[in-house]
Every structure is written in structure tokens, then in C-alpha cells.
């Protein structure tokens with residue numbers, strides 16, 4: 265029997281981030297394959313059609329052919345218990361993805377070698393940096409024509425502001441892809457187009473110091489180029505420093521091809537060696553240690569109607585300390601109640617498994633009778649601390665919402681408030697008026713469709729949305745020091761307040777933000793707000 269400490273120490277919890285189509289799903293499948301969680305890559309998720317089968321909890325997913333939900337995958341590999349937080353690939357659902365990153369201890373960033381850093385990666389990366397979590401980069405699709413390797417690394421450093429340290433180095437790409445040079449072992453691992461969906465083939469290793477063998481294996485031209493690049497690289501790239509990796513300042517980089525199973529297992533092994541077990545997390549009473557402290561967790565995601573037949577609502581908890589078991593009495597701090605969590609389950613893709621125990625690092629889903637909010641803390645009954653809130657990310661699209669049938673006011677308010685509580689949308693009101701005008705803010709425009717669909721289908725309320733021109737939102741950090749009535753902005757600025765009464769400003773463009781700040785010395789504006 266392993267102890268609680270051993271169980272926690274073998275946990276690794278990470279999120280995979282990428283721009284849609286970079287290969288996140290393919291890479292995840294290969295990880296699962298190595299862990300023996302699936303027998304054939306593609307059986308959990310895979311081709312566009314198969315992907316529907318696992319997570320189409322909403323018609324919208326089917327209509328648009330995208331994955332809205334994120335799921336959690338747990339598997340064992342080499343003695344580790346790994347939790348992968350899969351994130352929705354579609355850029356319109358980025359707010360959910362942002363929050364998923366709050367539950368992870370590190371992130372794997374997948375980059376398409378022919379595209380480099382793309383918009384979605386940039387956004388998600390900002391959140392990783394904000395949390396200072398370690399980031400591991402997998403540059404994928406080397407079996408296709410790729411951008412110049414030095415340029416790719418340069419782009420990551422410049423665009424994302426993080427130093428890179430390649431663990432291996434590609435030899436050619438596309439049809440000319442011959443494998444990678446392993447910098448630690450100082451040898452070339454020859455590329456073999458292993459059968460898709462099988463385990464990585466046995467790699468042929470050629471010592472780079474044996475120049476004759478190297479030239480014979482990859483040819484003179486490729487060998488000359490490689491030797492020159494290794495020399496350049498050794499002189500120019502950041503030295504490997506585990507401390508810097510763990511502080512989120514340096515990203516180890518591996519090159520490979522998820523589809524053809526090249527370099528994936530090696531990447532996983534490096535990753536596991538460099539990452540840490542769940543780390544202590546900050547709460548209002550100080551730092552909570554995963555091993556020393558008893559059970560505690562926070563809610564990072566709420567999802568309604570995952571299963572249409574049940575019309576249920578599931579709250580996803582990230583366990584931060586101790587051991588959880590199904591009979592445990594816990595305290596929901598924000599609700600001020602002691603309770604047993606109902607139907608604790610592990611959610612893997614579409615399947616749910618009722619679980620009896622879980623440890624710090626694990627993600628569990630529990631039935632939510634409508635009491636939880638994003639960021640809530642759950643801990644032992646005699647404790648009362650709260651974890652640091654999950655920041656609310658700035659919506660970038662705004663619309664005024666009106667219900668078509670004014671008689672359905674009650675359902676409308678209930679529906680919109682519940683959906684806002686889940687964090688799918690943010691709602692605001694005009695600064696000096698009541699509830700009659702509701703302004704909805706979303707991170708991706710598709711969420712407007714989700715809102716409309718859900719209000720109609722779940723609350724039987726038809727709504728009309730009128731798009732507003734605002735693109736920027738700023739919370740007023742020093743609201744107690746600022747006289748809001750006298751605040752003078754630009755003519756296109758709008759004063760609103762959020763659900764908790766906090767004042768904020770909507771702007772059409774970045775110029776107006778600067779102007780407003782200039783006109784109101786001492787005004788402190790912020791793009792994020794901690795709940």
C-alpha cells in the first residue's frame with residue numbers, strides 16, 4: 265500500500281495548449297497510448313467525426329463541428345499518475361481554456377513547425393506567464409516542410425518572451441526529415457516512419473562524434489549542416505537550467521512528429537523528469553502544502569447539461585492538498601456549509617467513473633445543485649481558508665441582451681445569471697440603472713450563440729442580441745478613491761458594473777483607454793479581476 269505522500273508525489277498535472285490543428289489531440293492520443301490507457305491511437309479522440317462522439321454535449325458542437333468542452337484524462341506511465349487537462353481547441357472558447365490553466369501545474373505547448381507561434385498560443389501563453397508555470401514546447405509536424413529551426417526558436421523567444429533550450433535538434437524536415445540530434449546523448453536518433461498508431465519504434469542511435477558513421481547515415485550535406493548548427497547552437501542558446509524551467513523563464517524544446525510517433529515518448533520522459541509533483545498553493549491564510557495539509561480543492565470549471573438525459577450540472581475541482589474519499593465531510597467555504605460531495609467522479613472524455621479516492625493533483629467532477637461558483641474553495645470542516653481567486657479574463661465582445669417575451673423576465677434573469685455563474689459569459693449592467701438593461705461580455709463570439717441556444721433550450725426564453733462596438737474592458741482597481749460620477753472619459757466610453765457591483769469601463773479602442781487615464785490622474789485600471 266502506498267502512502268498519501270507517495271501518491272501525491274507521483275502525480276503530474278498539466279494542460280496542453282496550442283492553436284487549433286497544431287496537433288494537440290494527436291499528441292494526447294500518443295501519450296495515452298504509451299500509458300496503455302488506449303490500445304490504438306484514435307480511439308479516444310481522433311478524426312473529426314470520432315471527436316464528436318466523445319464530447320457532443322451540445323447541438324452547437326455538432327453544428328459547428330468543434331469541441332466545446334474540455335475533459336480530463338488520467339493515465340499511468342512509468343510509475344507516474346498523469347492528469348492531462350485537455351482544452352477546447354476552438355479559439356472562441358478560450359475563457360474556459362484560460363481557467364483550465366489555473367488547475368494545471370505545468371503546460372505543454374504544441375507548435376506546428378510550419379506555422380510557428382499562432383494567435384491562440386500567444387493568448388494562452390500570457391496566462392501561463394501570469395501564473396509562472398513551467399512550459400514545455402513540442403514542435404510538431406517535422407515530417408512536413410518546416411520553418412527554419414533557428415527562426416522558430418527566435419520567434420518563440422521574441423513573441424512570447426521566454427528563453428528556449430532545445431533538448432534535441434531536427435535534421436531536415438518534410439521529405440528530407442532524417443531524425444533528431446539528442447543534445448544530451450550527443451547522438452542522432454534516426455527517423456523511422458513507424459506505423460501510425462503503434463508504439464514508437466526502436467530508435468537507431470548514431471554517435472555524432474563518429475563523423476564517418478554520421479556521414480554515412482545522413483549523407484554529407486545533412487551532416488555538414490548539422491555539425492555547423494550544433495556548434496552555433498552550443499554557442500548561442502540558453503544553457504539548460506532546471507530552476508529556470510521550473511520558474512517558467514526557460515522552455516525546453518523538443519522536435520518531433522506526433523502523427524508518425526516520432527519523438528513523442530522521449531518528450532514525455534524528459535517532461536516527467538523535469539516537472540514537479542503538485543506544488544503548494546496560496547490561500548488567504550498563507551501557503552497550503554499538498555502533502556502536509558489535509559484535503560482541500562477549488563472549483564475551476566462548472567458545466568451544465570453535460571448529459572442531456574440527466575440535465576445535470578458538474579463542478580470540476582482541482583484537489584490541491586491531501587486525500588479525498590467519497591465519504592469525506594467537507595466545507596464549502598463560500599457557501600458556509602458542511603456537506604458530502606455528491607457523486608464524485610472522474611471524467612474521461614465522455615465516460616464517467618465514480619471514484620472512491622483521489623489525491624492532490626487530481627481533478628474530480630462533482631454534482632452541483634447550483635451552489636458552486638468558479639474559484640470556490642472546498643476544505644475540511646474545521647478549516648475556513650480560501651484559495652486565491654481565479655482571475656476573470658477580459659471579454660472582447662459585447663452585446664445588449666433583451667428577452668423577446670417580456671413576461672418571461674424571471675426565467676430570463678435566472679438563466680442568464682446561472683450561465684454567468686458557470687463563467688461562460690460575463691454580465692454587466694448600466695451604471696446608474698436597474699436590471700432592465702443587461703450587457704453580456706464574452707471572450708469569443710461563439711459564446712453569444714451558446715447563450716442564445718441555452719436560454720432557448722434550457723430556460724425556454726427567446727432573446728435578441730444587439731452587438732455593441734466595445735472591445736476593451738477595464739476594472740477600476742482603486743474604486744474607493746475615485747469619484748465615479750465625476751470620472752471623465754472619452755465620448756465613446758461606457759460606465760457599467762459587474763454582478764458584484766464593481767465599477768468598470770468599456771472602451772471602443774485602446775486609444776480611449778489611454779486618453780481616459782490621462783484625463784483622470786490616479787485612476788488605476790486593470791485588465792483582469794480576481795474573483
Ligand code: G4P
Pocket residue numbers: 282283284285286287288289290291310311312353404405406407408520521522523524
Ligand atoms: P488539434 O487537436 O491541435 O486541433 O490538432 P489535431 O491533433 O487534431 O491535428 C490536426 C491535424 O494535423 C490532423 O489532420 C492530424 O492528423 C494532423 N497532424 C497532427 N500531428 C501531425 C504530425 O506530426 N504530422 C503530420 N503530417 N500531421 C499531423 P486532419 O487531416 O485534420 O485530421 P485527421 O483526419 O488526420 O484526423
